[in-house]
Amino acid sequence: MKPALLFASAALTASGIGLGHPEHEFMAGLSAPSPATVLLITSPELAEAWKPFAAWKKRLGKPVRILSTKQIAERYEAPDLQEKIRRCIRNHTDHLGTRWIILGGDSQKNGKGVVPDRDTVHHTKFGDYDDIPADIYYLSKKDWDSDNDGIYGEWDDDRESIDYPDGDVGLGRIPVRTVEDVKAYTDKIIAYESRYPESNFATSMAYTCPVPSAVSELQASWHEHLSKVLDGGSVQEFFSGENGGNPLTPANWVNLLNGRKTGKIHMHGQGLHHGWILEDNGMVTTDQIAQLRNENAYPIITTVSCFTGEFDRGKDPCIAESMIRQPKAGAVVVVAPVREGRPDGTTRSMTQFWKQGLGKKVSAGAAMMLVKADLAAEARKSAYHHLCACELNLLGDPTLSLRGTAPRTPKVAGPRELPAGNLSLVIESDAPHSIISLLDNFGLYAVQVSDESGNVVFPLNVVKDSTITITVSGPGYNAVTLEIPVR
Numbered sequence: 051m052k053p054a055l056l057f058a059s060a061a062l063t064a065s066g067i068g069l070g071h072p073e074h075e076f077m078a079g080l081s082a083p084s085p086a087t088v089l090l091i092t093s094p095e096l097a098e099a100w101k102p103f104a105a106w107k108k109r110l111g112k113p114v115r116i117l118s119t120k121q122i123a124e125r126y127e128a129p130d131l132q133e134k135i136r137r138c139i140r141n142h143t144d145h146l147g148t149r150w151i152i153l154g155g156d157s158q159k160n161g162k163g164v165v166p167d168r169d170t171v172h173h174t175k176f177g178d179y180d181d182i183p184a185d186i187y188y189l190s191k192k193d194w195d196s197d198n199d200g201i202y203g204e205w206d207d208d209r210e211s212i213d214y215p216d217g218d219v220g221l222g223r224i225p226v227r228t229v230e231d232v233k234a235y236t237d238k239i240i241a242y243e244s245r246y247p248e249s250n251f252a253t254s255m256a257y258t259c260p261v262p263s264a265v266s267e268l269q270a271s272w273h274e275h276l277s278k279v280l281d282g283g284s285v286q287e288f289f290s291g292e293n294g295g296n297p298l299t300p301a302n303w304v305n306l307l308n309g310r311k312t313g314k315i316h317m318h319g320q321g322l323h324h325g326w327i328l329e330d331n332g333m334v335t336t337d338q339i340a341q342l343r344n345e346n347a348y349p350i351i352t353t354v355s356c357f358t359g360e361f362d363r364g365k366d367p368c369i370a371e372s373m374i375r376q377p378k379a380g381a382v383v384v385v386a387p388v389r390e391g392r393p394d395g396t397t398r399s400m401t402q403f404w405k406q407g408l409g410k411k412v413s414a415g416a417a418m419m420l421v422k423a424d425l426a427a428e429a430r431k432s433a434y435h436h437l438c439a440c441e442l443n444l445l446g447d448p449t450l451s452l453r454g455t456a457p458r459t460p461k462v463a464g465p466r467e468l469p470a471g472n473l474s475l476v477i478e479s480d481a482p483h484s485i486i487s488l489l490d491n492f493g494l495y496a497v498q499v500s501d502e503s504g505n506v507v508f509p510l511n512v513v514k515d516s517t518i519t520i521t522v523s524g525p526g527y528n529a530v531t532l533e534i535p536v537r
């Protein structure tokens with residue numbers, strides 16, 4: 051690599067930089083005066099704890115605005131907190147360039163919890179429900195209560211005011227409850243984006259299934275769909291004995307994660323709130339999660355298993371929440387049904403999730419919302435499909451890339467130190483099309499996408515005794531940081 055260059059430039063000042071925008075998947079047309087690319091909503095009690103997460107995302111070119119439910123309650127007019135949150139989110143997505151929504155906390159019954167869910171009613175031939183938490187309500191342009199009776203999502207009375215995500219904005223819920231949960235999850239996210247295994251972890255997919263009749267469907271999911279979007283990918287099968295493959299025992303499930311070779315897992319079969327049911331009634335419960343030792347090798351998991359994603363139950367946590375919250379182990383994202391799911395349709399939706407995320411190279415949250423967008427036409431026609439569109443949730447950080455290739459750690463070079471004043475800072479890397487951010491400790495912030503040869507130039511005005519922090523990141527890279535002191 052050539053040595054980094056440093057040019058003096060009198061004409062440019064910090065105020066002339068503006069915000070460089072990386073070419074994210076949804077940056078087109080973004081011209082917000084004060085961009086909050088990510089909006090993270092949480093309780094007043096957890097707002098401070100989320101700041102390291104927000105600082106990390108900013109370095110990756112995704113500035114985060116944290117708003118507490120208290121701030122939202124004070125700033126927006128509406129009948130209840132959920133409706134205030136919905137209006138706040140629409141304001142951000144419609145006017146402020148926000149492209150990801152993070153519901154930064156768990157919900158509890160009756161509008162309680164860190165970030166309450168919107169309970170919606172569903173009466174279908176598959177069952178009657180009064181309280182399906184519909185997180186897609188938060189992206190809706192309308193309030194899901196046409197008849198204003200305070201009952202949301204009624205198929206007959208409210209249909210006019212129900213709409214579905216279009217996939218432009220990614221949404222996910224990180225169902226944490228405590229300051230310790232937030233810290234543990236933030237550490238896992240930083241690891242996922244900077245210390246991801248540089249092996250074939252990214253391209254290895256495992257399917258688990260103790261139900262013989264479902265095996266052919268899962269094999270089709272791989273052969274007809276995922277193998278086509280996961281370049282050089284490989285598949286592992288943990289099916290019940292007679293279908294060959296690896297027996298699906300709790301010990302083998304623990305080994306699958308602790309083996310640190312498989313970054314993508316799809317789990318089929320029966321589930322309960324507190325666990326996945328495996329072969330011969332073996333189960334994955336918190337006992338197995340306590341045995342996980344997969345630090346820095348965190349998979350993304352999809353599952354069709356009933357109730358495994360029931361984050362809103364009074365009893366906490368559900369098994370998907372345990373996987374998300376487990377410190378230094380478990381998963382970074384779990385996509386799971388909040389109630390029964392429906393094995394055939396849910397498998398299709400999960401396959402679509404991987405296809406969208408890997409094929410279109412969009413974030414986990416956008417991939418999930420594209421799945422919902424695909425379900426919208428059917429959901430408008432049938433109460434049952436509407437229920438299906440509501441009950442799958444992305445638990446985890448919606449801004450994450452699904453990582454379709456093994457990342458590498460870029461080499462980055464810049465000057466050892468800078469003189470104070472106006473200058474053009476040249477950063478050289480071996481990472482073409484990476485996102486390169488620049489921060490100082492006085493609020494200066496700029497983001498650019500590196501060129502074909504991996505380089506960028508930042509015109510800027512640096513302040514004496516400050517420190518410039520350069521971060522190089524992207525879906526194909528493990529993020530690296532370079533600090534440059536200003537003398």
Ligand SMILES: [Ca+2]
Nearest residue numbers: 195199201208
């Ligand atoms: Ca209503």
Ligand SMILES: [Ca+2]
Nearest residue numbers: 156361362366
């Ligand atoms: Ca919960």
